[in-house]
Amino acid sequence: MVSNVSLRLAVVGAGPVGLTLALHAARTLPDARVTLFDARSAGADVSSDPRTIALSLGSVQLLQRLGAWRAEAAQPIVEVHVSQQPPSLGGVLGGLLGEPEVRIRAIDEAVPLLGAVLGYGDIVAPLQQVWADACEREPQRLASRFGVPVTALKPLDSGVEVDAGICEAFDLAVVAEGGVFSDQLRKAVTHDYQQTAWVGTVTLQGARPGVAYERFTRHGPAALLPLKDGRAALVWCVNSADDPVAELNDVQRLAVLNTLFHPEVGRLVAVSPLMHFALGLNAERSLTDGRTVRIGNAAQTLHPVAGQGLNLGLRDAFELVRALAHLSADQAAAAKDIDAVLRRLEWKRGPDRWAMIAATDFLARSFTWQLPGAGTARGLALAALQAWTPVKSLLARQMMYGAR
Numbered sequence: 404m405v406s407n408v409s410l411r412l413a414v415v416g417a418g419p420v421g422l423t424l425a426l427h428a429a430r431t432l433p434d435a436r437v438t439l440f441d442a443r444s445a446g447a448d449v450s451s452d453p454r455t456i457a458l459s460l461g462s463v464q465l466l467q468r469l470g471a472w473r474a475e476a477a478q479p480i481v482e483v484h485v486s487q488q489p490p491s492l493g494g495v496l497g498g499l500l501g502e503p504e505v506r507i508r509a510i511d512e513a514v515p516l517l518g519a520v521l522g523y524g525d526i527v528a529p530l531q532q533v534w535a536d537a538c539e540r541e542p543q544r545l546a547s548r549f550g551v552p553v554t555a556l557k558p559l560d561s562g563v564e565v566d567a568g569i570c571e572a573f574d575l576a577v578v579a580e581g582g583v584f585s586d587q588l589r590k591a592v593t594h595d596y597q598q599t600a601w602v603g604t605v606t607l608q609g610a611r612p613g614v615a616y617e618r619f620t621r622h623g624p625a626a627l628l629p630l631k632d633g634r635a636a637l638v639w640c641v642n643s644a645d646d647p648v649a650e651l652n653d654v655q656r657l658a659v660l661n662t663l664f665h666p667e668v669g670r671l672v673a674v675s676p677l678m679h680f681a682l683g684l685n686a687e688r689s690l691t692d693g694r695t696v697r698i699g700n701a702a703q704t705l706h707p708v709a710g711q712g713l714n715l716g717l718r719d720a721f722e723l724v725r726a727l728a729h730l731s732a733d734q735a736a737a738a739k740d741i742d743a744v745l746r747r748l749e750w751k752r753g754p755d756r757w758a759m760i761a762a763t764d765f766l767a768r769s770f771t772w773q774l775p776g777a778g779t780a781r782g783l784a785l786a787a788l789q790a791w792t793p794v795k796s797l798l799a800r801q802m803m804y805g806a807r
Contacts, residue, residue, distance in 0.1 A: 410435040410727070410741075413565045413573040415553045416580030417441035419456075419523075419713060420699035422530035424577060424720035426469045429537050429545055431728045436544045439534065440567055441580070445549035449531060452524035455604070455636035457615070457628050457710040459518045460803040462717045466526070471533045476525040478629050479516040481613040483507040483802075486665045487782055488620045503786035504665070507799045517803060520615070520628045520636060558693045574694065575741060577723065579716070581700020584683040592686040592760070596767050598623055600707060601639040601648050603677040604630065605660065609669030617708075618664050619781055622647060623770045624708045625663055637674070638707055640682065640770075648677070682706050684764050690752060691745045696723060703760060706767035711802070715759050718805045722751055755806040 412435055414425045425439045443449075457480070458466075466472040486504040509517050538545040548567055555566040556576055563576040581587065584595075605627065616627040616635075623640035630636055639660070641648055648656060657674045664671075686703040690696055699716025726748045727741075769777065788795050 410575070411562070411573040412437045412727075413563065413571070413576040414439045415441075415556075415565070415576060415578045416699075416701070417443070417527075417531065417534075417547075417549070418580060418699070419526045419530060420716040420720055421577075421579030422527065422534055423465065423469065423471075423717055424579060424698065424723065425545075426471070426530065426534055426537065427465075427720060427724045428727065429534075429541075430469070431724050434544070435727075436546075438546045438548060438571075438573070440548045440551060440553050440565070442552035443549065445535075445547065450524040450528035452522065452527065454523035455520060455602070455628060455630070456523050456526060456713055457518055457520050458526075459711070459714040459805075460514060460516060461805065462714045463516070463519050465717055465721060466530070469530070469533060471529040473521075473525055473529050477519040477521040478631050479613055480518045480520060480615050480629060481509045481516055482611075483517060483615045483617065484665065484667065485617045485785060486619070487778065487785060488618060488663060503782045503789065505785050505789045505795065507795060507802075512796060512799050512803075514803070516613075517615075517799065520630060556695055558695070561694075563694045575696065575727075576694065577696045577698060578701045579697075579699050579720070581702075581704060581716075583680055583700075584685055584704050585681040587685050587700075587704060590685050591688040592684065594684045594764065594768075596682045596684070596706060597643050598640050598682040598706075598767065598770070599643045599646055599648075599679050600682050601637070601641070601677040601679045603637050603675040604634050605637050605657075605671045605675070606634050606673035607669050608633070608672050610635070611667070614667075616664060616668055619770075619778075620663055621778070624766070625660075626707075626710070627664065627668060628710070637677070638710075639677070640706075640708070642770075643681065648679075682767070684760070684767070686756075686760055689749060690719070690756075691749055694741065694745075696745065696748070698723065703756060705760065705763045708766045709759070709763050709802070711759050711763065715756065715805070718755060719752060723748055726751065758801070758806045 414421050417439055425437050428437050484506055489502050538547055551567045553567045557564040562572055562574045565571050613629050618625045626638045627635040653674055660671050687697055690702050698719035705712045726744045
């Protein structure tokens with residue numbers, strides 16, 4: 404059995420999930436030794452990374468707890484509006500119900516916000532600074548190995564050997580570097596959706612601040628995530644084999660976008676140059692393999708239709724530290740060894756992980772179905788969800804905090 408005093412924890416990957424894990428472990432396990440590895444140099448400017456991330460309320464609260472939340476850089480989400488490009492319902496149904504939509508509002512859930520939108524760099528830079536400060540205060544137990552790629556993890560009888568130029572033994576290694584779907588080795592559960600996500604920013608005229616819009620179109624889902632100064636982050640998913648975006652210039656893309664979204668969005672008056680990447684599902688069946696744990700994109704890469712990939716990874720990190728804290732709190736009775744803790748972690752994370760994997764996979768695949776009436780079915784589902792308030796509230800809570 405490994406005591407809390409001698410617990411040696413290696414964290415591989417200094418993205419938002421890895422940094423969150425390292426910081427949370429440093430604070431919650433006051434005697435554990437935590438070492439963070441990453442291939443990038445410590446002096447690399449991470450603050451300028453322009454990627455836009457939507458964080459759930461639970462993720463915001465976790466970053467606040469760690470002292471790494473910068474409210475001035477974030478745009479709160481106070482409402483989520485989901486609709487489908489018409490016609491969704493024809494004939495009598497269309498006349499009775501109109502075009503279906505779902506509105507989830509923070510005020511209805513008695514919370515100040517549903518989540519927030521900010522740049523990737525605005526998440527990583529504060530986390531890295533707080534971690535650097537912690538390492539400076541406690542160099543005897545907290546350490547960083549930046550600029551040192553981990554080339555191998557070798558299982559030991561009671562731990563893991565981490566090879567990063569020099570081999571070091573740890574009681575537990577957590578891999579938190581995942582990358583994007585197109586660059587990953589394939590895991591146990593994988594599916595290429597044959598879809599492309601085009602991402603960038605747009606400038607809006609007449610939109611309500613703080614509202615995130617999700618629109619189901621015949622090509623795939625499109626989303627606008629609110630930013631400051633009348634702008635929004637765009638995620639536009641289309642069929643890769645019949646890509647309607649690739650050959651268009653910015654003026655043409657702007658014209659098409661103005662036909663896609665709900666009229667409530669207002670008018671899109673400018674669009675940035677767009678980047679694109681392939682979409683797919685790539686997930687491990689298990690988070691744990693001996694004394695190695697995979698979390699975040701290292702454990703599951705999801706379709707962005709629900710914007711939950713990073714939030715799921717942050718919950719992975721939180722629950723792992725909670726499990727390790729349970730070990731240190733009552734070693735003899737509650738946790739005979741780290742292996743028992745990891746088995747409990749697998750059961751604890753299963754419902755949240757697989758519910759989110761299944762939900763995003765179903766939504767992503769549904770746009771590839773060439774079935775008559777698929778749009779009508781989605782429309783009826785949206786109308787039912789809006790009318791059934793308890794179920795809508797349950798969905799909102801799961802998006803904010805995950806399955807509990």
